[in-house]
Amino acid sequence: xxxxxxxxxxxxxxxxxxxxxxxxxxxxxxxxxxxxxxxxxxxxxxxxxxxxxxxxxxxxxxxxxxxxxxxxxxxxxxxxxxxxxxxxxxxxxxxxxxxxxxxxxxxxxxxxxxxxxxx
Amino acid sequence: xxxxxxxxxxxxxxxxxxxxxxxxxxxxxxxxxxxxxxxxxxxxxxxxxxxxxxxxxxxxxxxxxxxxxxxxxxxxxxxxxxxxxxxxxxxxxxxxxxxxxxxxxxxxxxxxxxxxxxx
DNA sequence: CTTGAACCTCACATCAGTGTCAAGTTCTAC
DNA sequence: GTAGAACTTGACACTGATGTGAGGTTCAAG
Numbered sequence: 469x470x471x472x473x474x475x476x477x478x479x480x481x482x483x484x485x486x487x488x489x490x491x492x493x494x495x496x497x498x499x500x501x502x503x504x505x506x507x508x509x510x511x512x513x514x515x516x517x518x519x520x521x522x523x524x525x526x527x528x529x530x531x532x533x534x535x536x537x538x539x540x541x542x543x544x545x546x547x548x549x550x551x552x553x554x555x556x557x558x559x560x561x562x563x564x565x566x567x568x569x570x571x572x573x574x575x576x577x578x579x580x581x582x583x584x585x586x587x
Numbered sequence: 588x589x590x591x592x593x594x595x596x597x598x599x600x601x602x603x604x605x606x607x608x609x610x611x612x613x614x615x616x617x618x619x620x621x622x623x624x625x626x627x628x629x630x631x632x633x634x635x636x637x638x639x640x641x642x643x644x645x646x647x648x649x650x651x652x653x654x655x656x657x658x659x660x661x662x663x664x665x666x667x668x669x670x671x672x673x674x675x676x677x678x679x680x681x682x683x684x685x686x687x688x689x690x691x692x693x694x695x696x697x698x699x700x701x702x703x704x705x706x
Numbered sequence: 707c708t709t710g711a712a713c714c715t716c717a718c719a720t721c722a723g724t725g726t727c728a729a730g731t732t733c734t735a736c
Numbered sequence: 737g738t739a740g741a742a743c744t745t746g747a748c749a750c751t752g753a754t755g756t757g758a759g760g761t762t763c764a765a766g
Contacts, residue, residue: 589713591713605714620713621713622712622713623714
């Protein structure tokens, strides 16, 4: 699949897809002419990458993490080192706090919205 | 309370506190010499501001929202306009999606961590 | 007074992902 | 073989909260 098609399927810009490749998060075969050619599994991976970005992980952590994730079609191709597992545990806890914060903010917004509705 | 004290209490840098003032999120009296003097309620407000920032709201939205929130010690000093309520509803939905994304990422991390533990 | 900590304003730097434009190449379909 | 869409690399801009440093003023305690 070409980059345009992948961008369309995932809703992620071509620019970002190239950036992911630059950061080692996403690889592609190349046509004889040099155009990127992605496997079908790429779309899933891109979605995962976006989710992890949204969760505040930086590209380097994502890069380390990706091979340890099981893909939809198979098991992981690597197991996290203790060092990485420790890092990821810290990230996990950060995400927990993030979720708690978000829930508080959501509650705040809900209250303001309810009050506005009530008038 | 002075800016240093407020920074210490909230864990937010002085730089950020001045920035919040610049954006109209936080006001302070001034001493005759021009130093900021915050009321006791400021700490609560700063925490709220940080939470809303973390939830992805921009300073302008926060500025509009703040007067509509009830403070710990009293009711809101304003009610959201329909326009603002609509904006906030969109933000609320965005936060919902964000939470869902975060939960998926957390699950991903947990799985990798579990796998690493299991070896 | 004086001294040092704390504060002031202003300006420029940073981060990391993404947008955007330029100039050139490849692909696909006629 | 040619037109136009799609792709390539490269470089620079932006965003928006925050870091940082300069150069100067105010505050509080001795």
